[in-house]
Amino acid sequence: MSVPILDLSRSFKSIRPEVEEALQKILDNQNFILGQEVKSFEKHAANYLEIPETNAISCASGTDALLLALMALDVKADDEIITTPFTFFATSGTIARLGAKPVFVDVEPDTYNINLNQVVDKITAKTKIFLPVHLFGQMTPLENIKNELDARNIKIVEDAAQAFGTHRMINGKITRAGTVGAIGCYSFFPTKNLGGCGDGGMCVTHDENLAERLKKLRVHGSGATYFHDEVGINSRLDTIQATILDIKLKHLENWNAQRRKLADNYKILFAASGLEEFLTTPRELEGNYHIYHQYVIKVYERRDELMKYLDGLNIATRVYYPLALHLQPCFKYLGYKAGDFPEAEKLTSEVLALPIFPELKFSEQEELVNAIKKFFRV
Ligand SMILES: *Cc1c(COP(=O)(O)O)cnc(C)c1O
Secondary structure (H helix, E strand, C coil), rough: CCCCCCCCHHHHHHHHHHHHHHHHHHHHHCCEEEHHHHHHHHHHHHHHHHCCCEEEEEEEEHHHHHHHHHHHCCCCCCEEEEEEECCHHHHHHHHHHHCCCEEEEECCCCCCCCHHCCCCHHHCCEEEEEEEECCCHCCCCHHHHHHHHHHCCCCEEEEEECCCCCCEEEEEEEECCCCCCCCCCECCCCCCCCCCCCCCCCECCCCCCHHHHHHCCEEECCCCCCCCCCCCCCCCEHHHHHHHHHHHHHHHHHHHHHHHHHHHHHHHHHHHHCCCEEECCCCCCCCCCCCCCCCEEEEEECCCHHHHHHHHHHHCEEECCCCCHHHHHHHHCCCCCCCCEEEEHHHHHHHHECCCCCCCHHHHHHHHHHHHHCCCCC
């Protein structure tokens, strides 16, 4: 038997006829860029996220969503943006791409998200944006810092690339990741909880003016065709991706609920496994609805050896992320060194992402946990 890290074909089976029919229609219509299907998906996404219907702006990738968001908030060279060193590269890559400076803050060891208590200390006169990530599908409790940032006129851009559908109870209201700050950014990369059949992304905002700006920026900064108010980029979602995402959006709540069931089951299996001296399961913050984009445990010792052992049994695991961003060669010029962010650095040697996707079987989870027990001779 083998256990895959992710098997997209299992969920595609359930929507294949609907997707095939929709694609046929697009091929008949030959209207590929920003067509009706894109508007429809944007509207449904906005309704789902509970933002104004015209304020979901789709684009070509999650990376572009971040780039567009920072451009829409006038990020310029030498602006400072406070963010996490423990995330996918794009979070900081887009900051650097605009000539701005990523200013890192360490993470919390149990949620893997940025430590909000350390953010205010890093604010300077140049700080323009706070860019947190809702990592692995768990929301950062931004309400704890929002007022303090508002008072200093620092805008929040949420990297919700791994968190479309995640929510949190804030003041008694269910609040979706990506809708707390000035702009929320999502990715529809195929492996994300809501993933297309190619690249895709989206920005959302409550602010009509920002929405209009984002719409211009994704088409070379043009308002009326061939007339340019500013220099934007070319970043649009195509109708094929939009159609597929629109179909998948209807299933997302079920799929995320299924991931949560599997996460519960992992927790039960590990609690009964006698492995507590070797590893720990992820913590879900009070009030959070974690959608387990990844199920990431911490293995205190011999993580890489365990991974190899599991691989030999055809059980796939992954390390997100093996090198913190402040230690990446491309960010050497920022002047950080090993030891600057001890929690993030420790995580890079401990984290292990286990298979999780809606159609993963309980029997596959059992096989995995039993294999880990064997490795540690428990
Ligand atoms: C996937 C991801 C991105 C980038 O999204 P793409 O669609 O791959 O460009 C950005 N940030 C985080 C945290 C991600 O996981």
